[in-house]
Structures are given as structure tokens and as C-alpha cells.
Amino acid sequence: MTNLEKKHSIIIAGGGSTYTAGIVMMLLENQERFPLRALKLYDNDGERQAIIGKAIAIELQEKAPEIKFEYTTDPVEAFTDVDFCFAHIRSGGYEMREQDEKIPLAHHVVGQETCGPGGIAYGMRSIGDIIELIDFMEKYSPNCWMLNYSNPASIVAEACRRLRPNSKILNICDMPVGTQRRMSQIIGLDPKDLEVRYFGMNHFGWWTSVKDKAGHEYLPEIRDYVAKNGYLTQVEVDTQHMDASWQATHKKAQDLLAVDPNYLPNTYLKYYLYPDYVVEHSDPNYTRANEVEDGREKRVFAAARKIIEAGTSKVGEFPIDSHASFIVDLACAIAYNTHERMLLIVENNGAIANIDDDIMVEVPCIVGNDGPEPITQGKIPLFQRGMILEQAMVEKLVVSAWIDHDYQQLWQALTLSKTLPSAQVAKEVLDDLIEANKEYWPELKQSPLHVNLISETPVESLA
Ligand SMILES: NC(=O)c1ccc[n+]([C@@H]2O[C@H](COP(=O)([O-])OP(=O)(O)OC[C@H]3O[C@@H](n4cnc5c(N)ncnc54)[C@H](O)[C@@H]3O)[C@@H](O)[C@H]2O)c1
Ligand SMILES: O=P(O)(O)OC[C@H]1O[C@H](O[C@H]2[C@H](O)[C@@H](O)[C@@H](O)O[C@@H]2CO)[C@H](O)[C@@H](O)[C@@H]1O
Numbered sequence: 001m002t003n004l005e006k007k008h009s010i011i012i013a014g015g016g017s018t019y020t021a022g023i024v025m026m027l028l029e030n031q032e033r034f035p036l037r038a039l040k041l042y043d044n045d046g047e048r049q050a051i052i053g054k055a056i057a058i059e060l061q062e063k064a065p066e067i068k069f070e071y072t073t074d075p076v077e078a079f080t081d082v083d084f085c086f087a088h089i090r091s092g093g094y095e096m097r098e099q100d101e102k103i104p105l106a107h108h109v110v111g112q113e114t115c116g117p118g119g120i121a122y123g124m125r126s127i128g129d130i131i132e133l134i135d136f137m138e139k140y141s142p143n144c145w146m147l148n149y150s151n152p153a154s155i156v157a158e159a160c161r162r163l164r165p166n167s168k169i170l171n172i173c174d175m176p177v178g179t180q181r182r183m184s185q186i187i188g189l190d191p192k193d194l195e196v197r198y199f200g201m202n203h204f205g206w207w208t209s210v211k212d213k214a215g216h217e218y219l220p221e222i223r224d225y226v227a228k229n230g231y232l233t234q235v236e237v238d239t240q241h242m243d244a245s246w247q248a249t250h251k252k253a254q255d256l257l258a259v260d261p262n263y264l265p266n267t268y269l270k271y272y273l274y275p276d277y278v279v280e281h282s283d284p285n286y287t288r289a290n291e292v293e294d295g296r297e298k299r300v301f302a303a304a305r306k307i308i309e310a311g312t313s314k315v316g317e318f319p320i321d322s323h324a325s326f327i328v329d330l331a332c333a334i335a336y337n338t339h340e341r342m343l344l345i346v347e348n349n350g351a352i353a354n355i356d357d358d359i360m361v362e363v364p365c366i367v368g369n370d371g372p373e374p375i376t377q378g379k380i381p382l383f384q385r386g387m388i389l390e391q392a393m394v395e396k397l398v399v400s401a402w403i404d405h406d407y408q409q410l411w412q413a414l415t416l417s418k419t420l421p422s423a424q425v426a427k428e429v430l431d432d433l434i435e436a437n438k439e440y441w442p443e444l445k446q447s448p449l450h451v452n453l454i455s456e457t458p459v460e461s462l463a
């Protein structure tokens with residue numbers, strides 16, 4: 001059987017995810033180019049996963065009975081005889097995302113899923129879980145590739161570099177894919193027509209060129225549009241991001257551009273460049289986690305229950321997440337050596353010439369069956385170099401704090417972040433996050449050289 005005739009076996013880790021159904025429907029749409037022989041779901045919350053699993057079982061029975069389907073909480077069953085693992089777990093679930101967002105906001109600091117103290121807390125929960133998935137995969141299907149988009153992708157990627165440097169794992173993000181879809185709307189092209197140059201880290205980057213296949217440069221035209229409208233587009237391009245909070249984020253790109261009009265910004269830069277604005281426009285009692293629980297999560301699980309109750313997919317409730325087809329692009333590139341060009345999170349190794357080789361950067365790569373080949377982006381300007389070096393050291397300190405179980409390094413990571421105003425506030429946020437994450441984080445040790453903050457020692461006792 002040639003490679004092109006091979007049918008694949010996929011495991012989706014995080015089967016109870018709000019994205020699983022859309023991705024499975026998208027996989028059914030892509031059977032021509034990426035045929036499946038088996039599909040499994042794996043989750044550590046069997047009850048949550050069963051709702052999605054039962055509905056998908058009905059969908060596949062009616063639409064693709066030839067695909068062997070199962071859902072399980074048993075890692076041996078899940079990871080045996082698989083070619084690809086699509087991983088989208090959420091360590092701690094939405095309950096902890098809410099804490100990641102509300103605890104910092106209670107200290108008038110940015111509360112966000114993947115950025116600032118929220119992203120650091122999420123990273124401290126995710127590292128162990130992702131490494132566990134990699135170890136399951138390597139034990140039961142040694143030739144399997146993990147296409148991971150569990151967040152926080154940047155901290156997870158740095159942890160994989162430190163702890164599993166030789167593993168077959170690619171960390172990916174769909175934010176640039178979504179923003180490039182908006183760019184293609186602005187210039188009237190198809191997203192597939194675009195060839196970009198981009199540099200940064202995950203959720204922390206800039207486009208330096210947006211060309212069509214004929215080599216025409218559209219960045220100036222897009223830049224002029226974004227200077228007036230941000231990335232808001234007239235046509236609805238993204239069902240996920242029509243919520244008011246995400247619309248405001250796309251609009252804010254206007255102010256990100258103002259800081260450096262030469263390059264088109266990733267929307268996530270707003271949390272680092274305008275943290276005060278973000279805090280002023282956040283509701284500390286109702287954050288994005290609550291919006292998703294009231295929105296996407298309710299919609300997806302209601303659709304699944306409707307299919308289960310009807311006993312048929314003819315009630316037609318699961319939308320196809322065609323946006324996620326970039327994951328199939330990546331899987332095809334690995335399986336069929338297609339040399340697809342796409343943004344991936346990879347070890348720098350000179351791709352960005354004037355930052356450290358061991359920083360995990362997000363750059364365009366050519367992907368074949370040996371994995372990604374980064375495309376060099378050259379030297380970057382002082383401003384972006386300073387931003388990236390600082391954020392990279394924050395994330396390296398987080399991973400070291402997880403590995404060493406070390407309080408001091410985690411406090412330093414928060415103190416170094418652009419999203420926090422001082423070491424004092426960083427400590428107050430950290431101590432609250434430690435309390436909230438007791439069942440998830442490793443227990444952190446104080447340095448033997450620990451020095452109390454003056455504010456912890458009443459002044460009168462300072463003899
Ligand atoms: N990289 C990207 O650009 C991108 C885009 C969208 C979503 N995401 C990420 O995808 C993930 C899923 O998002 P969601 O909103 O659907 O979350 P969700 O909470 O709806 O689903 C996550 C699932 O993972 C399961 N899970 C948690 N820990 C696990 C573990 N250790 N082993 C197995 N399963 C585990 C949960 O039980 C849950 O069913 C999140 O990490 C999210 O941030 C990333
Ligand atoms: O606030 P959420 O949970 O709705 O989204 C958080 C994720 O946002 C980005 O992914 C978006 C993507 O950029 C957009 O085009 C659309 O398809 O929806 C995706 C999921 O909402 C970001 O890249 C992820 O890392 C975030 O988790």
C-alpha cells in the first residue's frame with residue numbers, strides 16, 4: 001500500500017472539548033485527502049466526553065460507518081495503534097480558566113486565558129498533563145505525531161523543548177489563521193492565496209509581509225485598513241469570534257498598530273501593550289470563561305444532547321469547523337510530505353537572527369514528513385527584540401519553576417511580565433494563584449535564602 005493509499009488512525013485527546021465535534025465534522029469533509037480507518041476520543045472526564053462521544057458515534061454510524069470509532073478514558077486503549085494525536089485538552093477545565101481570569105483581575109491585573117498571570121497559572125497546570133500524553137503516545141504508538149493546540153501553547157512548547165526535545169510533537173495556533181482570514185476579506189482574496197512572513201512567539205507576533213502567489217505585497221493596503229478599523233471586517237468570517245469581547249479585541253488592533261505601524265500585530269499583543277486598558281474594560285465578575293460557558297459550551301453540548309435524543313444526525317446540529325482544516329493541512333504535510341507552508345511554534349535556531357537560539361518562536365515553516373523546516377525571518381528591530389526576549393525569559397522561568405518546584409523563579413516570571421506592575425503585586429497574585437491551584441501545580445518550595453518583604457514585617461519591629 002502506498003503512503004497515499006494509507007488510511008489513518010487518529011486519537012483526539014480532550015474528546016470532551018467544545019471543538020471536538022466541529023473538528024470531526026471537518027475530518028469527514030476531508031476524507032478524500034486524509035482518509036481515516038479509525039477515530040478515538042480520549043479524556044480524563046468520562047462523563048463530559050460521553051456526551052460528545054455518543055453524538056459523534058451516531059454521526060459516524062450514519063455518515064462514515066467504515067471508520068472504526070470509540071471513546072475512552074483508558075490511555076492504553078486510546079493510544080494504541082494511532083498515527084496522529086490531535087491534542088486539545090484544557091487542564092483544570094473552565095472552572096480553572098475562570099480562576100486564571102478572575103484572580104488577577106481582583107488585583108487590577110490582566111486576567112486572560114493564555115497571557116499574563118492567567119496564562120502562567122494555566123501553563124503550570126498544563127505542563128504535566130501534556131508530558132503525560134506524550135509519554136502515553138510514545139509508549140503505545142512510537143511512530144505517532146502529536147499535533148498539539150492545547151494552551152498555553154507557548155509555555156507548553158518551551159516545556160516540550162526542555163523535557164521531551166526529541167518527541168514528535170508540533171505545537172500550533174489558529175489565531176494567525178483566523179486573522180489571515182480577516183486580512184483576505186480586507187483585500188478580497190481567498191485565505192489560501194496568502195503567503196506571509198511573520199515572527200514572534202505564540203500569541204505574541206507580527207506580520208512583516210502579506211503577499212499573493214504572484215508576489216504582490218498587500219501589507220500597506222491592509223495596514224491602512226487596520227489603522228481605521230482594526231481587524232473588524234464587514235463579512236462574518238468567524239463564528240467563534242462574533243462575541244462582543246472578541247470584536248473589541250479585533251478593533252483594538254488599531255492601537256497595537258499605532259505602536260509600530262511597520263508591521264501588522266497579533267491581537268494578543270493588546271494584553272502586553274495595553275494592560276491598563278484591558279483591566280479597565282474587564283468585568284471582574286464575568287470574564288471570557290463565563291461567556292464561553294454561556295455560549296460555545298452550551299451550544300455544543302445542547303447540540304450533542306439533541307442528536308442523542310433524536311438518535312440521528314439528521315437534526316443537523318454539529319457545524320463543520322472548516323477553520324480547523326489547517327490541522328488536516330499539517331497532518332497531510334507530515335503524512336504525504338506535501339511541503340505545506342504554515343506558521344508553527346518551533347525552536348528558533350537562527351530563524352530570527354538576533355534572539356537566542358533556544359527560544360520557541362512562531363514563524364512560517366515548510367512542513368514535510370520529517371516535520372517543520374523554519375523559514376528564516378532575519379534580524380528584527382530593537383522594539384520587538386526587547387519584547388520577545390522579555391516574554392521568552394518569563395516563559396523559561398515558568399518552565400524552570402515547574403521543573404524545580406521553585407517559588408522564587410515563578411515569582412520572578414510574574415515580576416518580569418509586562419502585564420504586572422511590581423514584584424509586590426506579582427507576589428500577591430502568585431500567592432492567590434497557588435491557593436487556587438493546590439490540586440494542579442507541583443508544591444512550590446521557598447528558596448533557602450528567602451527574604452521577607454518589608455511589608456510582611458511590621459515597621460516598628462525594624463530596630
Ligand atoms: N492553539 C490554539 O490556537 C487553540 C485554539 C482553540 C482552542 N485551544 C485550546 O484547546 C483546548 C480545548 O479548548 P476547549 O475550550 O474546547 O476546552 P474544554 O474544556 O471544552 O475541553 C477540554 C477537554 O480536555 C479534557 N482534559 C483536561 N485535562 C485532560 C487530561 N489531562 N487528559 C485528557 N483530557 C483532559 C477536559 O476534560 C475537557 O473535556 C484548550 O487548551 C484551548 O485553550 C487552542
Ligand atoms: O475565548 P475563546 O475560548 O473563544 O477563544 C480562545 C482561543 O482564541 C484563539 O483561537 C480562536 C481563533 O483564533 C479564531 O479564528 C476562531 O476560529 O476561534 C478560535 C477559538 O476560539 C486562540 O488562537 C486560542 O489559542 C484561544 O484558546
Ligand SMILES: [Mn+2]
Nearest residue numbers: 153173174175
Ligand atoms: Mn492560539
